[in-house]
Amino acid sequence: MMIYNREMKKNMKSLLIWSIILAGIILMTLSIYPQFTQDQQTMNDLLSAYPDSFKQAFGMDRLNIGSLLGFYGMQIHFMTTLFGSIFAVMLASNMIAKEENEKTVEFLLSKPITRARVIAEKLLAVLTNIVILNVVIMLVCIVGFQFADEDVPLKTFGLLIIGTLLMHITFAAIALLLSAIMKKARTITSVSLGLVLISYFLSVVSGITDGLEFLTYFSLFKYIDPADIISNESLNSLYVGIMLIVIVLSIWGTFSYYRKKDIAV
Amino acid sequence: MEAVELKNLSKFYKKSRGIENVSLTIHEGEIFGFIGPNGAGKSTTIRTLLNLLQPTGGTATIFGKDIVSDSKEIKKIVGYLPSEVHYYDDMKAIDLLQYSAKFHHYKNTNRIYELAEKLQLDLNRKMEDLSFGNRKKVGIIQAILHEPKLLILDEPTGGLDPLMQNTFFELISKEREKGATIFFSSHILSEVQKMCDRVAIIKDGKLVTVEKVETLIKNSLKKISLTIENGEDVQFPFEGVKDKQTHDKNTTFLYRGDMNVLLNHLATLDIIDVLIQEPSLDEVFMHYYE
Numbered sequence: 440m441m442i443y444n445r446e447m448k449k450n451m452k453s454l455l456i457w458s459i460i461l462a463g464i465i466l467m468t469l470s471i472y473p474q475f476t477q478d479q480q481t482m483n484d485l486l487s488a489y490p491d492s493f494k495q496a497f498g499m500d501r502l503n504i505g506s507l508l509g510f511y512g513m514q515i516h517f518m519t520t521l522f523g524s525i526f527a528v529m530l531a532s533n534m535i536a537k538e539e540n541e542k543t544v545e546f547l548l549s550k551p552i553t554r555a556r557v558i559a560e561k562l563l564a565v566l567t568n569i570v571i572l573n574v575v576i577m578l579v580c581i582v583g584f585q586f587a588d589e590d591v592p593l594k595t596f597g598l599l600i601i602g603t604l605l606m607h608i609t610f611a612a613i614a615l616l617l618s619a620i621m622k623k624a625r626t627i628t629s630v631s632l633g634l635v636l637i638s639y640f641l642s643v644v645s646g647i648t649d650g651l652e653f654l655t656y657f658s659l660f661k662y663i664d665p666a667d668i669i670s671n672e673s674l675n676s677l678y679v680g681i682m683l684i685v686i687v688l689s690i691w692g693t694f695s696y697y698r699k700k701d702i703a704v
Numbered sequence: 705m706e707a708v709e710l711k712n713l714s715k716f717y718k719k720s721r722g723i724e725n726v727s728l729t730i731h732e733g734e735i736f737g738f739i740g741p742n743g744a745g746k747s748t749t750i751r752t753l754l755n756l757l758q759p760t761g762g763t764a765t766i767f768g769k770d771i772v773s774d775s776k777e778i779k780k781i782v783g784y785l786p787s788e789v790h791y792y793d794d795m796k797a798i799d800l801l802q803y804s805a806k807f808h809h810y811k812n813t814n815r816i817y818e819l820a821e822k823l824q825l826d827l828n829r830k831m832e833d834l835s836f837g838n839r840k841k842v843g844i845i846q847a848i849l850h851e852p853k854l855l856i857l858d859e860p861t862g863g864l865d866p867l868m869q870n871t872f873f874e875l876i877s878k879e880r881e882k883g884a885t886i887f888f889s890s891h892i893l894s895e896v897q898k899m900c901d902r903v904a905i906i907k908d909g910k911l912v913t914v915e916k917v918e919t920l921i922k923n924s925l926k927k928i929s930l931t932i933e934n935g936e937d938v939q940f941p942f943e944g945v946k947d948k949q950t951h952d953k954n955t956t957f958l959y960r961g962d963m964n965v966l967l968n969h970l971a972t973l974d975i976i977d978v979l980i981q982e983p984s985l986d987e988v989f990m991h992y993y994e
Contacts, residue, residue: 542790550807
């Protein structure tokens with residue numbers, strides 16, 4: 440597990456920074472909630488100030504902002520999904536390609552270790568980082584929920600967290616595949632960040648515009664739409680299936696491509 | 705068992721030529737040189753042997769193990785020094801070497817300090833602060849640390865000053881005494897001449913010849929320098945004369961062929977002075993590249 444240990448150590452600082460920032464934002468946002476519910480009138484005024492299409496885009500028309508979970512779905516979920524995905528793709532897109540960019544791959548692959556093992560340890564490091572970030576998100580949220588004296592349905596909250604985790608892993612798996620296939624680490628980071636942002640943009644657009652529903656299939660953010668999850672109290676099994684298939688195919692592609700890749704430094 | 709055996713090994717890239725049908729055998733315990741100009745396919749051959757590149761044709765074995773399917777096993781007994789040494793910048797030299805030793809499950813890490821002392825390398829510097837030559841030293845230690853049965857060295861002396869080169873050759877000789885086989889590529893011929901038992905010459909991706917160093921130097925070519933009265937345009941009506949250069953009365957050329965034919969012809973000329981030498985390997989080398 441030498442490569443895994445090394446990757447964990449190298450990424451510890453970045454994981455720590457992301458965790459602290461996300462935790463800070465979550466706690467700050469959740470601390471507003473009690474005041475928010477106290478003054479119903481201000482809240483309604485605030486909401487009516489938003490244009491309808493804006494509310495549709497962010498699911499505000501279907502989420503009850505007056506409940507803690509609704510508040511979470513509207514104010515926090517988009518941050519954990521978006522920022523977490525950015526963290527995931529930045530981590531994964533560098534994971535394999537950086538060895539080639541920094542030409543250290545020649546050292547690594549001249550050691551008695553199979554390529555599959557190299558990828559497996561790197562993949563495991565990516566997954567560990569993502570799981571840790573999500574555990575941090577979950578724990579901080581649970582702490583933040585204590586600001587309000589209101590019970591959160593834990594099962595639904597758990598589904599939201601699992602959905603977020605699944606989405607982070609999906610993006611990471613795609614970025615890892617790109618990292619195995621493409622050469623320039625910087626290009627890979629740009630491409631996979633682009634995928635995340637486009638996916639986010641599509642989820643917003645498909646919410647506003649009628650007739651663009653088919654776009655939801657291209658947006659991972661729509662796959663774990665908090666309004667849907669909260670009202671159905673379940674994850675959409677079709678979307679979960681698609682994410683799992685994308686994860687499996689990407690990881691399989693990463694292994695099989697890298698196994699035969701010509702390492703030209 | 706042979707240390708290394710290549711059978712029609714080929715590697716074509718999508719766009720450019722790599723190597724074509726290279727067949728050669730390196731015996732156990734031998735120091736085997738691999739020479740050719742830049743771009744001839746030396747590094748391609750070495751990288752294919754290490755399975756960094758997938759061969760497109762032919763096969764090769766190292767100590768009887770297939771380079772593709774048994775790559776991991778092969779790397780346990782191989783030490784590799786790439787031509788350009790690149791390591792993790794955030795590591796100190798000592799960290800990198802210990803990291804490398806762990807891959808080989810090599811426990812005798814005192815040897816790192818012994819080797820570093822011989823090569824005068826400061827192990828506590830970060831890789832990114834090391835000069836090219838010092839990084840090469842880390843590479844050398846990394847390659848020979850685990851006492852491999854086969855050392856593959858790609859242009860090993862580049863970046864080392866002449867004194868260090870001598871230390872390096874001493875280290876290599878010591879490994880050889882312990883029974884290691886050494887395969888090293890170079891375009892610096894004097895070091896090949898100094899070290900190797902046999903030499904393979906590669907040109908444009910194809911193996912030109914494999915010869916003993918002595919054979920290559922002694923038997924194949926003579927360098928002839930003549931000073932001839934009225935000899936501005938001396939002609940040799942037979943095969944085997946190469947690189948003829950005439951300057952006033954002086955004519956120099958390389959000769960490969962029957963010495964009697966040459967000497968009989970020289971006897972007919974009005975010779976002031978004659979010098980017959982063994983050519984340097986550089987000249988031998990040039991000859992193969994004509």
